[in-house]
Amino acid sequence: MDTMTADAIAREALLSRLRALLPAGSVLHTDEAQRPYECDGLTLFRQLPLATVLPSTEAELLAVVQVCRESKVPIVPRGAGTGLSGGATPHAQGVLLSTAKMSAILAIDPVARTARVQPGVRNLAISEAAAKHGLYYAPDPSSQIACSIGGNVAENSGGVHCLKYGLTVHNVLRVRAVTIDGEVVEFGGGALDSPGLDLLAVLIGSEGMLAITTEVTVKLIPRPQLARCIMASFGDVGVAGDAVAALIAAGIIPAGLEMMDQPATRMVEPFANAGYDLDAAAILLCEADGTPEEVEEEIAHMSEVLRAAGATGLRVSASESERLRFWAGRKNAFPAAGRVSPDYYCMDGTIPRRRLGEMLRAIQQMEAKYDMRCPNVFHAGDGNLHPLILFDANDPSSLARAEAFGADILELCVRLGGTVTGEHGVGIEKINQMCVQFPADEREQFFGVKRAFDPHGLLNPGKCIPTLHRCAEYGRMKVHGGALPHPGLDRF
Amino acid sequence: MADALMEQVRAAFEGGQRLHIRGGGTKDWYGEAPTGGTTPVLDTRGHAGIVAYDPSELVVTARCGTPLAELEVTLAANGQMLACEPPHFGPGATIGGCVAAGLSGPRRASAGSIRDFVLGAKLLNGRGQHLAFGGQVIKNVAGYDVSRLLAGSLGILGVITEVSLKVVPMPVAEATLRFDGIAQHEALERLNRWAGQPLPVSASAWADDTLHLRLSGAAAAIRAARHALGGDPLDAADAAAFWRELREQSAPFFAGDQPLWRMSVPSAVPPLEPDGGLPAAQLLEWGGALRWVRSAQPADVLRAAAREAGGHATLFRRGRSAAAQGAQPGCFAPLEPALLRIHQRLKAEFDPAGVFNHGRLYPGL
Numbered sequence: 050m051d052t053m054t055a056d057a058i059a060r061e062a063l064l065s066r067l068r069a070l071l072p073a074g075s076v077l078h079t080d081e082a083q084r085p086y087e088c089d090g091l092t093l094f095r096q097l098p099l100a101t102v103l104p105s106t107e108a109e110l111l112a113v114v115q116v117c118r119e120s121k122v123p124i125v126p127r128g129a130g131t132g133l134s135g136g137a138t139p140h141a142q143g144v145l146l147s148t149a150k151m152s153a154i155l156a157i158d159p160v161a162r163t164a165r166v167q168p169g170v171r172n173l174a175i176s177e178a179a180a181k182h183g184l185y186y187a188p189d190p191s192s193q194i195a196c197s198i199g200g201n202v203a204e205n206s207g208g209v210h211c212l213k214y215g216l217t218v219h220n221v222l223r224v225r226a227v228t229i230d231g232e233v234v235e236f237g238g239g240a241l242d243s244p245g246l247d248l249l250a251v252l253i254g255s256e257g258m259l260a261i262t263t264e265v266t267v268k269l270i271p272r273p274q275l276a277r278c279i280m281a282s283f284g285d286v287g288v289a290g291d292a293v294a295a296l297i298a299a300g301i302i303p304a305g306l307e308m309m310d311q312p313a314t315r316m317v318e319p320f321a322n323a324g325y326d327l328d329a330a331a332i333l334l335c336e337a338d339g340t341p342e343e344v345e346e347e348i349a350h351m352s353e354v355l356r357a358a359g360a361t362g363l364r365v366s367a368s369e370s371e372r373l374r375f376w377a378g379r380k381n382a383f384p385a386a387g388r389v390s391p392d393y394y395c396m397d398g399t400i401p402r403r404r405l406g407e408m409l410r411a412i413q414q415m416e417a418k419y420d421m422r423c424p425n426v427f428h429a430g431d432g433n434l435h436p437l438i439l440f441d442a443n444d445p446s447s448l449a450r451a452e453a454f455g456a457d458i459l460e461l462c463v464r465l466g467g468t469v470t471g472e473h474g475v476g477i478e479k480i481n482q483m484c485v486q487f488p489a490d491e492r493e494q495f496f497g498v499k500r501a502f503d504p505h506g507l508l509n510p511g512k513c514i515p516t517l518h519r520c521a522e523y524g525r526m527k528v529h530g531g532a533l534p535h536p537g538l539d540r541f
Numbered sequence: 542m543a544d545a546l547m548e549q550v551r552a553a554f555e556g557g558q559r560l561h562i563r564g565g566g567t568k569d570w571y572g573e574a575p576t577g578g579t580t581p582v583l584d585t586r587g588h589a590g591i592v593a594y595d596p597s598e599l600v601v602t603a604r605c606g607t608p609l610a611e612l613e614v615t616l617a618a619n620g621q622m623l624a625c626e627p628p629h630f631g632p633g634a635t636i637g638g639c640v641a642a643g644l645s646g647p648r649r650a651s652a653g654s655i656r657d658f659v660l661g662a663k664l665l666n667g668r669g670q671h672l673a674f675g676g677q678v679i680k681n682v683a684g685y686d687v688s689r690l691l692a693g694s695l696g697i698l699g700v701i702t703e704v705s706l707k708v709v710p711m712p713v714a715e716a717t718l719r720f721d722g723i724a725q726h727e728a729l730e731r732l733n734r735w736a737g738q739p740l741p742v743s744a745s746a747w748a749d750d751t752l753h754l755r756l757s758g759a760a761a762a763i764r765a766a767r768h769a770l771g772g773d774p775l776d777a778a779d780a781a782a783f784w785r786e787l788r789e790q791s792a793p794f795f796a797g798d799q800p801l802w803r804m805s806v807p808s809a810v811p812p813l814e815p816d817g818g819l820p821a822a823q824l825l826e827w828g829g830a831l832r833w834v835r836s837a838q839p840a841d842v843l844r845a846a847a848r849e850a851g852g853h854a855t856l857f858r859r860g861r862s863a864a865a866q867g868a869q870p871g872c873f874a875p876l877e878p879a880l881l882r883i884h885q886r887l888k889a890e891f892d893p894a895g896v897f898n899h900g901r902l903y904p905g906l
Contacts, residue, residue, distance in 0.1 A: 158809070159737065160733050160734075160737070160809045161733070161807050161808060161809040162733075162736060162737055163807075182737070183737065183738070184737065204682065205682045205686070207680055211680070212679070215653065215657065216680065218657070218686070218689070219653055219657050228879065228883075230879070230882075232879040234877070234879045234880060234883075235877075238851060238852065238853070239806070239807035239851035239852065240805040240806050240807055240830060240851065240852035240853065241649065241650065241654070241805060241827060241830045241831070242643075242654065242693075242805050243805075243853060244853050244855065244873045244874040244875075244876065245873065245876050245880065245884055245902065245903070246690060246693070246694055246697075246698075246884055246887065246902075247643070247656055247689060247690055247692060247693055247694075248690070248880070248883060250656055250686055250689035250690055250692070251685050251686050251687065251689065251690045253686070254682045254685070254686050255685055255686075259685075271736075271737055271738050271739040271740075272739070273739050274739055294597035294598075295597075297596075297597045297598075297599060297710075298596055298597045300620050300621075300710035300711070300713070301710070302709065302710060339739065339741075339758075339759065339762055340739060340761070340762050340765050342759075342761030342762060342764070342765050343741075343758065343759040343761050343762040343765075345761070346759050346760065346761045346762075347759060399676075399678040399679070399680050399681055400678065401595070401598050401600075401677060401678060402597065402598055403595065403597065403598065428680070430679075431678070431679035431680045432598075432678050432679060432680070433678075433679075433680045466676070466677060466678075467676065467678050467681075468676050468678055468680075468681040468682075468683045469683050470681070470682050470683050471678070471680035471681060471682065472680050472682055473682070474682055475682070475683055475684070479683070483683060483684065486683055486684075487683070487684060490670045490672055491672045491673065491674065491684075492684075494666065494670075494672055494674075494687065494890070494891070495684050495685055495687070497887075497890030497891065498685045498687065498690075498887065498890065499685075500886065500890060501883055501886035501887040501889075501890055502883060502886075504886070513684065513685075514684060514685075
């Protein structure tokens with residue numbers, strides 16, 4: 050019997066076991082049916098899995114995990130598939146497990162200010178359901194209309210308001226999850242802490258590699274009575290960066306603090322009609338929220354600091370619709386990039402804020418070096434950059450240059466004292482840059498964490514933490530000046 | 542100095558010895574007594590000093606032996622502070638011990654815990670490898686969040702040699718209000734109702750039918766909240782002393798010989814009255830999510846009460862008379878088997894020879 054046949058027989062056996070566990074239509078195996086699952090938001094990498102399963106209940110999900118463990122088949126969990134780092138890129142020999150059918154809001158407790166939801170619930174749906182109690186769920190990634198809370202837990206997602214309100218890890222009280230051992234485990238709980246090690250902290254942001262989330266309890270907080278946003282214009286991006294430091298030094302923690310450079314505002318404006326100052330070299334969006342008195346006091350204080358820091362113009366949102374328009378422009382930056390260019394590559398490095406001017410100048414030089422455009426949007430409050438490299442995937446040279454450009458940016462982030470990913474995750478996209486950020490001993494300790502939860506390495510294998518071998522190979526490639534930082538998927 | 546610590550750990554690893562990690566020793570009483578009474582001490586105090594602090598980055602990096610008090614003075618000189626208001630429990634408290642103990646103070650319910658503010662850490666693991674996790678930036682999802690895992694780990698995974706913390710500006714204005722004649726159930730109702738409204742509540746405490754509430758934030762917000770809430774304001778010095786004594790457990794409630802139980806429960810659960818009613822001695826913090834109970838009742842009774850309420854109970858301080866007795870209950874609520882197994886595997890990965898703080902968190906870890 051040749052190997053192909055053996056593989057095909059093994060696949061048939063797996064499919065028939067999965068079909069016996071799940072209702073009809075919840076196990077997909079044809080290329081056509083699985084096509085929507087071949088990539089997540091990182092569309093550079095596409096791969097069809099052996100099978101795609103869509104459990105509707107925790108019991109079904111648990112049964113799938115049991116079968117996969119017994120058959121030694123890798124599992125790649127997937128939320129809404131909006132992730133930008135390939136965390137949900139399927140495994141060629143694995144099962145893709147989508148939580149899309151587990152999308153019920155199980156309970157909202159307005160007194161305890163919590164929501165208990167299944168992993169497939171959309172981020173924004175939680176806030177919509179809590180709105181009648183004057184409450185909301187704070188983390189608001191740009192994809193919040195579509196992204197799921199299970200995916201947010203896997204990536205430790207942020208958003209434009211996390212400087213003041215925190216990331217997913219600060220807003221989740223409890224995760225119920227299925228381990229590869231086939232056990233249902235509660236991490237965290239209804240109280241503010243749990244006995245023993247803080248495993249919830251390490252589970253959040255673990256990119257589906259430690260356990261599969263089946264239920265999440267999130268904190269809800271009171272919706273501020275009022276929010277207003279300042280749009281400040283600057284003649285120079287470095288001056289805008291210094292203005293951010295000046296705000297923080299003045300003891301202000303804005304509810305949101307975002308920067309966009311001129312290429313970004315000009316890219317977004319025709320798309321979003323946000324009312325941005327297109328003549329400014331950079332704009333800052335700076336938001337205050339709270340009681341009307343508090344907002345008035347804070348807007349006055351912020352305006353004073355921004356003017357002193359060299360803002361050439363300030364516009365304060367006069368209405369809720371104008372404020373939302375300011376934000377709509379920022380939140381639509383990625384779709385806008387998709388409109389002006391056949392493809393875009395969104396980077397996610399974080400740097401200490403004081404290095405911002407240096408970073409933006411380096412990106413300008415890289416634009417010249419690679420002959421590509423790269424508008425910048427930036428969570429200025431927390432140092433998280435989103436340069437958007439515009440390219441054409443149908444042109445192999447353009448793709449290769451975009452990838453090399455991206456790798457340069459990420460490695461500069463590490464050199465400036467930052468990190469290769471602030472909120473999008475490592476996935477497969479930044480796995481080579483992890484070799485730059487973490488020495489071998491640290492990476493081996495990460496594998497130790499992985500083994501503690503998943504001794505056989507079946508949950509989302511090959512993502513997030515590069516092997517020693519892979520880093521050695523990447524090192525050689527760099528030495529030889531290879532242009533392609535992403536070798537084929539078969540290496541993962 | 543890090544090299545000396547590393548040498549000590551490597552020697553212990555190779556020689557099959559155990560080490561007891563200790564900073565100022567202000568929390569020696571917390572957790573289980575380390576197994577093996579004469580375990581040599583690894584003293585972290587020599588590895589001290591602030592490594593980096595740029596107030597406009599909202600991040601401070603300090604070596605483990607840096608005195609907590611010194612760090613707080615440096616931050617205060619720049620109008621900043623540690624958001625969770627951690628307890629010291631003595632003048633010698635160090636930042637390494639603060640993070641390893643994972644204890645947070647009165648501001649925890651509104652601002653977050655010490656774990657929430659950990660951005661990065663350096664760790665000497667049980668092989669004597671000096672590893673760096675996380676970083677000095679506020680957003681960082683590269684690799685597993687090992688630095689946050691270290692908060693509250695009581696040293697069982699290794700020596701935290703350096704830590705980077707997010708810091709926050711000190712509030713512009715603060716006021717403390719006192720409400721008399723409030724029964725516990727009424728205090729819980731009020732605290733949960735207020736927490737659901739956009740009010741600048743930064744701390745709360747209830748005991749002896751008296752509720753204290755601290756407001757922190759913009760001057761205008763404090764004024765508006767005071768107007769809405771009523772109550773009697775404390776003068777600034779009395780208010781500062783009140784919250785400090787609560788944080789440091791030097792308030793009268795914490796004196797005496799009864800065992801002190803820490804019940805961590807969802808804030809909205811009604812007053813805990815297991816076994817026909819717990820003794821009256823209770824003090825509430827964190828909007829009702831933290832309930833201190835002075836009680837000589839058996840551990841299983843208190844643990845069952847906390848569990849039924851959706852939380853857990855810690856034997857925070859053993860009473861002196863109890864300490865004289867024989868078999869003692871564990872300090873921390875027992876773990877479910879699946880969770881315990883993950884704990885055991887993590888311990889084996891970080892500290893394979895079992896060098897550090899053996900038994901401090903749970904027997905065998």
